[in-house]
Amino acid sequence: MDRSIVAVVAFEGMSLFHLSVPCLIFGEDRTALGLPRFDFRLCALETGQPLNTIGGAGLVAPYDLAGLKGAGIVIVPSWRGANVPVPEHLRTAIAGAHQDGAIVIGLCLGTFVLAAAGLLNGHRATTHWAATARLAAEYPDIGIDPDVLYVDEGTVVTSAGVAASLDCCLHVVRRLFGAEPAQRLARHIVLPPHRQGGQAQFVETPMPTAPQDAWLSRAIQHVLADAAAPHSLDSVADAAGLTRRTFTRRFQKQIGTSFSRWLAGHRLSLAQRLLETSGHSIEDVARLSGFGTPVSLRQHFRIELSTTPDTYRREFAMSAEASSRSGGQLPS
Numbered sequence: 001m002d003r004s005i006v007a008v009v010a011f012e013g014m015s016l017f018h019l020s021v022p023c024l025i026f027g028e029d030r031t032a033l034g035l036p037r038f039d040f041r042l043c044a045l046e047t048g049q050p051l052n053t054i055g056g057a058g059l060v061a062p063y064d065l066a067g068l069k070g071a072g073i074v075i076v077p078s079w080r081g082a083n084v085p086v087p088e089h090l091r092t093a094i095a096g097a098h099q100d101g102a103i104v105i106g107l108c109l110g111t112f113v114l115a116a117a118g119l120l121n122g123h124r125a126t127t128h129w130a131a132t133a134r135l136a137a138e139y140p141d142i143g144i145d146p147d148v149l150y151v152d153e154g155t156v157v158t159s160a161g162v163a164a165s166l167d168c169c170l171h172v173v174r175r176l177f178g179a180e181p182a183q184r185l186a187r188h189i190v191l192p193p194h195r196q197g198g199q200a201q202f203v204e205t206p207m208p209t210a211p212q213d214a215w216l217s218r219a220i221q222h223v224l225a226d227a228a229a230p231h232s233l234d235s236v237a238d239a240a241g242l243t244r245r246t247f248t249r250r251f252q253k254q255i256g257t258s259f260s261r262w263l264a265g266h267r268l269s270l271a272q273r274l275l276e277t278s279g280h281s282i283e284d285v286a287r288l289s290g291f292g293t294p295v296s297l298r299q300h301f302r303i304e305l306s307t308t309p310d311t312y313r314r315e316f317a318m319s320a321e322a323s324s325r326s327g328g329q330l331p332s
Contacts, residue, residue, distance in 0.1 A: 121139075166191060
């Protein structure tokens with residue numbers, strides 16, 4: 001399956017913002033960043049006329065739902081509403097694309113389309129926080145995670161609303177094409193490079209913007225300066241100038257996840273980059289990224305990425321070599 005073919009479903013009455021997220025990530029030439037030249041297909045649910053969008057702009061899609069055929073990534077960027085039925089021909093097209101091997105992504109209320117197509121039964125999923133209760137009531141066989149930014153279940157991926165769609169699409173880029181290209185893409189579009197899927201949807205103060213938030217900058221810089229250090233909760237709280245209890249409470253409120261989960265995510269991203277871009281042994285990667293031992297490194301890779309460090313290195317080393325030979329075009 002060719003993961004460089006990306007099909008996005010467009011429909012009457014959709015928000016241009018929701019559509020802009022997959023367009024921003026997959027719709028432009030990113031070969032200079034080490035990504036493939038995506039074949040980006042905008043596929044209309046309703047054919048034969050321009051689609052009206054929220055705000056009054058008209059939209060002409062070059063493809064109908066037949067454009068989903070052969071796509072390696074299929075994205076439903078939203079839906080008309082949590083209580084709006086999904087037409088049968090859309091359900092059939094989405095289910096068919098998944099059966100053919102596509103990774104199907106439901107952003108925001110697009111999760112309801114995946115659920116209606118039967119792709120989420122027995123899986124975990126999320127959607128916009130305001131619609132999670134409705135999703136749970138309508139689809140009791142889905143394990144609803146109401147608080148997180150996105151949920152990756154392998155061939156089906158779902159996200160929370162609006163800005164979390166960017167985090168989700170960037171996560172998919174990282175997973176399919178590597179941590180380093182994803183990092184470069186995040187910098188290019190001025191997006192924070194990694195927010196874990198388990199981070200909370202609603203964070204009261206999502207970014208440190210005021211002088212009173214300097215404690216957070218001190219804590220994060222303390223970790224970034226030496227990822228290999230132990231970084232106990234007490235030592236980082238001390239670097240922030242706070243008590244352990246106050247630091248724990250404020251970090252959870254500010255970042256939306258615990259310090260231990262954030263630290264594990266940072267170390268995993270660092271390990272991915274080291275495996276992709278250096279010749280360090282697995283032992284050295286474990287030490288430099290702060291996991292300490294190869295056993296701990298392998299455990300985290302198995303749990304979070306469903307692979308091993310050795311397999312990850314082989315796959316992305318081959319992808320990087322193929323990309324350099326073909327000007328950014330990666331194999332399927």
